[in-house]
Amino acid sequence: MKSPQALSYLSSSSHISILFYGLAVMCLTSAAVSASYGSNETDYHALLSFKSKITHDPYNVLTSWNHSFHFCDWSGISCGKRHKRVTALRLVSQGLEGSLSPHVGNLSFLRKLNLVNNSFQGTIPHELGRLSRLRRLYLDENKFSGVIPTNLSGCSNLKDLWLAQNKLTGSIPKEMSLLSKLVFLAIHDNKLTGGIPPFLGNITSMELFSAVGNPLGGSIPDTLGLWQSLTEFYSGECNLYGSIPHSIFNLSLLVNFSLAGNHLTGSLPSEFGNQLPNLEELQLWGNELTEVLPASLSNCSKLGFLEMRNNNFSGKLKIDFSKLKDIQYIMLQNNNLHGRGEADDMRFIDSLKNCTRLVDLELYNCNLIGVLPMSIGNLSHQLSSLKLGNNQLFGNLPSSIGSLVGLTTLSLENNRFKGTIPTTIGKLQKLQALGLDKNQFSGPIPDAIGNLSLLNTLYLGSNNLEGQIPSSLGNCTKLNELYLADNRLTGKIPKQILQLPSLTIFLDLSHNSLYGSIPSEIKDLKMLSGLDLSYNKLSGTITSNLGECISLVELYLSGNIFEGIIPSSFSSLGALEVLDISQNNLSGKIPQFLETWKILEYLNLSFNDFEGEVPVVGVFTNASAFSVRGNNMLCGGLVTLELPKCKETGSKRKRFPFFILIIVIAPTLLVVLCCVYLLCKKKRNSQPSQSSGSEWFMKVSYGQLLKATDGFSTANLIGEGGHSSVYKGILDSTDDKSVAIKVLHLQNRGAQKSFVAECEAWRNIRHRNLLKIITSCSSTDFQGNDFKALVYEFMPNGSVHDWLHSSVYTSKLNLLQRINILRDVATAFDYLHNRCQTTIVHGDLKPSNILLDDDMVAHVGDFGLARLLGIDLNQNSSTGVKGTIGYAPPEYGIGSEMTSCGDVYSFGILLLEVMTGKRPTDDMFKEGLSLHKFAYMALPDHVIDVIDDDAIVLQSTEANAKKVEECLVATIKIGVSCSVDSPPQRMKIEIVVNELRRILDVLQNI
Known part of the structure; x- marks a missing residue:
């Protein structure tokens, strides 16, 4: 039998042996890696450095980047067959967040680097200039900031350079002119200044140049005429001024040419169309160009897009459109296209009959004078939008207008049309907007207009229409605006x-x-x-x-x-x-x-x-x-x-002595006051305390909100949705405290209804876990357009969505914070469902609608889909969209009405997302697997495997760890119980509140 000392010694020897064995394995592994990679170890370490700078990898695309695989087999990596060096790194649209490691510059055999559509931040490493073999660099659609590195000139073989849709500043560096093989340069949608530099003209291999949406300034350099291979030129909205250099018109290979939204002046050469015969897209709208539109544009036989609106062009339109058989969009509005001394400006319509692909014809506000010919009916059946309003067209509206069966918009307002409205207009079954107002139409409103079942807006005001309003308009079941004012209608x-x-x-x-x-x-x-x-x-x-x-x-x-x-x-x-x-x-x-x-x-x-x-x-x-x-x-x-x-009410009768009046009335008054006190006390005890729905709100105007947001600057934009945009701002009346201003997109269908629903909901509710509304604004902007906005208390800690799924916050929500947030949200919904005078259904609960204040207290917002039971604020058809995909309960998908049970389902999905960190629309949820099922299958023994890693902090004792796990199981059970398909089987929200409070008590005492 061995002594205790001997056993102790043997135990120590065993530990030492294990330690030496481990070191041996590590050495062998290291040797194996070195032997495997050989001289390629530089690439291996560069890739590991790349991975180390990634802070978020939502699709786990980099999980294969480990010792188990040769780096040539890692996701997104391509290597040369002979030397096994990295030649391409492609990680497109992978949701990656972090910075770009400068060690990428060590991938000396790299020919293609493609990181499009991720969330890389920081500056572009100047070390990329070492990649002399690099041919294609795609860094667009990220969040890179800083300047364009001058060292990129070292990439002497570079052909494609895409830096668009980032936050780059500064000017285009002079060193870029050394990239003599550059074919594609895309720098659009950044914040670059300093103009388009003349030295770019030295890159004679250029085929595509795109700088749209940069505040470049300056004029267009004449040297760009050296780009004889150029096919695409986009420099719209770049704050450019001066005239277009004549050298540009010699670029005969140009296919797409856009200088829209600048301050360009001068005229176009008469030979324009002969010089640029390959044009397919021509966009010069939003400038200050003058003189006539060249008739030679007829020779651009491949032209599909002609957008010259909002300029100062003048003279008769002499383009022969019969030669432009591929034309789809003709947008010439807001010019002066009247031919002096000409009898009719509308003869060009005849030449459009062969344009069978025409979709949009817009000649609004062009000072056109003449008769609309019968040939208007010969236009393409593909024509969707015909806008000829605000001209001087006269005569009858041709009955052939009814042949344009593809029309969704017909705008002929503010002309001098007379006669009756042709009944053939009832054939335009796809029509959604009809504007015939401010003309001289007479006779009755045709019953046939009732056939236009898709009509949204109908403007017939300011005419001479007679007779009764046809009851057939009741068939226009999608109509949301009807204007029949200023006519002679009776009945x-x-x-x-x-x-x-x-x-x-x-x-x-x-x-x-x-x-x-x-x-x-x-x-x-x-x-x-x-x-x-x-x-x-x-x-x-x-x-x-x-x-x-x-x-x-x-x-x-x-x-x-x-x-x-x-x-x-x-x-x-x-x-x-x-x-x-x-x-x-x-x-x-x-x-x-x-x-x-x-x-x-x-x-x-x-x-x-x-x-x-x-x-x-x-x-x-x-x-x-x-x-x-x-x-x-x-x-x-x-x-x-x-x-x-x-006058004073009552007569001067002799009054009772005052003391007698007191003796008679006082006892009765005392009894009444006691009854009132008891009733008020009972009412207070039976209802939660609320602020009065009629409390005073400060009034704000459009101008005040414009000033508060610096002209609704994108710098102040903090969120955007289908019906609205939300801006951060400071109102003069809020003591320099920030507010959130929600501006409705009234042009979007449903936005008006969303505004009304939200206003009505806020009139009825007050709670610490509901977003506090400060005021609303319903007015017009400085152009006379309708404007509606809601002003809320600003929530400095953003939304739950930001904390879960974005890189806005470097830290993550811990377990206590998550349960507290869920408790806050459940409490808010218990109030909405059970403790309001009228039950309110929110209808769109999701992480982006839960905002956090300074103390991380949750506030539920966005009542744009809210419904007050008994007062339906969103009375849509059964096919209407209710809620958000992934969060809306299944019964809404088959047309069921919104209910509080639907909110409970959304809360269940929200809870599971907060706890697991996975969206209900995650790519992993397919082929029958859903977030609900994912959580359900983990109960009760594998819950720890589905919880978001950032939520769990291991406790110091085994007992505490067990308590935490029990709390996690209980929490997931709540989410699963709330998100079952059957509404009656979902957990009651008041029970949810109690359960979450109990879980919080346990966690706070650990």
Whole structure:
């Protein structure tokens, strides 16, 4: 039997033997690596250095970069067959984040480096200049900053250099002229200055030059005429000035030529089309070019895109389009194309009949004078957009217009067309926008317009149209704007157009001779923003059903024969900014609710029979914001109104002795006050504390928001979505505190509805875990376009999405932070679903909609898809998109209504994403595998394998580690239970809150 000392000795000997064995293996491995790579070890270490600079590899593309494989077999690597040296490094669109290692300059046999569409940051290493064999360098679509390295001139064999879509600054270095073999140079969408340098002309091998979107400045150097092999030239929006050098017009191989959006002056040579016969794209829009468009453009027989809009071209259009059989886009709007002394400017239409690929013909605001010929019907069936508005076209609109069956937009407004609107217009089944306003059309509105089932906007105002409004317009079920104002229409308002749920933007029937009352069906227009029925012959009382149009921002009923009082139901119209009910026969007192509307900007009650006292609060505090003229029985109000003082109410009767009054009333008053106190106390205890929905918000204008964001500068852009862009800004009234300004993209379908839904939701909610709204703005910009924005408290720590999936934050969320965030979100949804007076369904819960304040407290935002149960703010068809792919519950995909159970599903997916770090749309989730199933399969024994590595910090004791694992299992179970397919089986949100609180208690006590 061995002694304890002997055992101890043997144990020590064993450890030493193991240590020597390990060292031997390491030595052998190192020797094997050295033997395997031989002289290629430089490449091996350069690649490892490249990998070491990558901070995020979402697709694990670099996992193969290890000792198990020869580096020539690593992902994205190509080697020469003979010498096994790296010749190409290709890692395109892999989501890689980090910097580019300067050791890449040691890959001396490298011929191609392609890192397009990743998130590389920092400067481009000047060591790349050592790569004398490099032929193709693609670094575009990254986040590189700094200057273009002068050392790149050392890449003497370089043919392709793509540095576009980065953040490069400075000027184009002179050393670049040494790249004598350069064929493609793409530097567009950077921040380069210093002009296009003349020395670039020395690179005579150039075939493509793209500098679009750089603030280069300066003029176009004449030396670029030396690029005789050039086929593509893009220098739009580069702040260039001066004339286009004549040497450019000698580049006969040019195919694509764009100098759009600059400040170029001068004219085009008459031989332009003969000198550049290979042109396929010509873009010179947005300059200050003058004189005529050369007729020789007819000789550019391959031309597909002709965009010369927004210049100062003049004279008759003499291009023979019959020779341009491949033309697709003709955009010449905002020029002066009238031929002096010519009888008709529209004869060119005849030459378009052979242009069978024509998609877009835009000659808006060109001062064209003439008749639209019947040959307009011979244009391509592919023609989608025809815009001839704001000219001086006269005569009848040809019936042949109905042959253009591909049209989606027909814009003929502000001309001098007369006669009837041809019924053939009803054949344009794809039409979405029709503008015939501001002409001299007469006769009835054709019933055939009701066949245009895809129509979104219909402008027929300011004509001489007669007869009744056709009820067939009720078939236009996608119509959201209808303008029939300033005609001679008669009859009653057809109820069919009031039953269009799509009608959300504006309904304008003003300045006609419509009679009767407002149909009760007006209540169906709950999403309508603007209604103008002014200056008709409408009579009777104003229907109380108008009070159900809760989204109205503007309401005009002036110049009719309405009588009676203002309906009390109008108190629901708290979103109104303009109310004009002047020039009617309305009577009664001014309703008190008008004083409480906080965003009302203009109120006109003039020329009615109102009586009583004019208030002096709310809108009535500003004499320029309201009018009560022509109401002879009004009194009081602001001194500037010069109305008589109101008489004191009651007579001077002999009063009871005061002490008797006190003795009689005091006991009764005491009992009443006690009852009121008890009722209020009971109400407070039964409801969560909320700020009043009618609290005052500061008013902001478009100009203030423009100033706050430095002109909506991209430097202040902090987020962008389908319906809006969000900017950081500082308002004068917020004590230099930053705010987040959400600007709606009103041109995008659904944005208006999103704005209304979000406003209505914010009116009803207040909670510490909901984003705080400061105010809203609904106005027009300086061009007269509609403008809507919401202003929120700025959240300095960004969104949960930023912390999970971007490199904005170098540190990552730890486990406690993640559970706290989930608890905050669950608490917010418990409030929305169970503790609001009206249940609110958010409809779009995802990481980008959860924002974090200074203390990392979560705030839920973006109520653009919100729905108040019982008040449907998003009344879409069953085919409408609800929520975001991956987060929306499966029942929404088959047309089910939005419910609180749908929010719970989204929360479950959110929880699983926060805990695993994987998006529900990750590429790994295919062939039946989903984020839900991925987490479910890990329960209960393998949960640690699916948790995001950054979330777990190992505890000091085994007991604590076990507690952490139990908490992780419990948390994943919540996410799985919330995201099951069956809505009734999902965990209740109030239970989720309690479970997460319990988990937090355990973790905080470890």
